[in-house]
Amino acid sequence: MQHSHGVYKRIRKRRQSQLNADNYKESPIVKLINLLIEHFKRPVANSVSETAKRNPKVKSVFVGIAQRYNSMDSTLRSKLHGKPITVKPLSDAEADHLGTRLLGETLVYGISAGLLLYEYNRSSRNDQIKEEKRKFEIATLQRKIHDYEIMTEQQATDIKELRRQIVQLEDNSTSLASKLFSFLKSG
Template identity: 50%
Template structure:
């Protein structure tokens, strides 16, 4: 049941990230400093990705890494930034839900402890009442025994 919901939420987040990526691309094209930062991030990512792939495949540093063109770097950078935003929002949402569920669990636990405390108090009170009733019953039995003995003595004397 939970898995389809997670898939739908993930799909929704991915689809909603497309306009964000498009706006980032437009902003990067309009603002040169932002665009150069995006290109720099994309070039660094490309070099790390290329190097790690070569190491995983067992190739050494035989050939230098060719940098991406500005357009390719801009597309890659905006896509990376968009994905980072999507994952950031997802992490924030998950942490919010986790904290909310923790808070609810704490409230439930406090309610349970209160109920247990009330029940323990009632059991203690019922125990005191029972002890009091046992004491009264013992007194009545003693009085009954005394009255029986007195009535026997009266009947013997008569």
């Protein structure tokens, strides 16, 4: 039992140092998920452990997982330190304890990863909806600008026509005034 507890101490210490190093760049959602993981880790591991105690097939799976984990962990550590060691298998009780804890934590982390993925997808969908709304608003404004340009061109054409008519009316008025003046002078 001492060996698996030591493994957990090392894992916890390593994880805590990683959390402390990354703490300054964690978003509130990540901090919340870490808190949830820490909160639900023990109950889930205990539930998995109870299941393993009642079902020998499940227990053998947990023991196998723990033995492989212990073997890989010890081999990796010995290679990192350059000291070859012989890996001793864990007792059934230690392996059962370690296996259930590993599986319980894997479940909690898996669920947490699923929640993060769900939140990311939801956020992405919201961002996509906002982007589509923004594009629609831009297209609407561009359509209005185009309509105003056409209206402005039409008004410019109408103004030219009105000026032409004013000039023509002024010419007609001048012509009529001169005819009237001539008529009054002659008569």
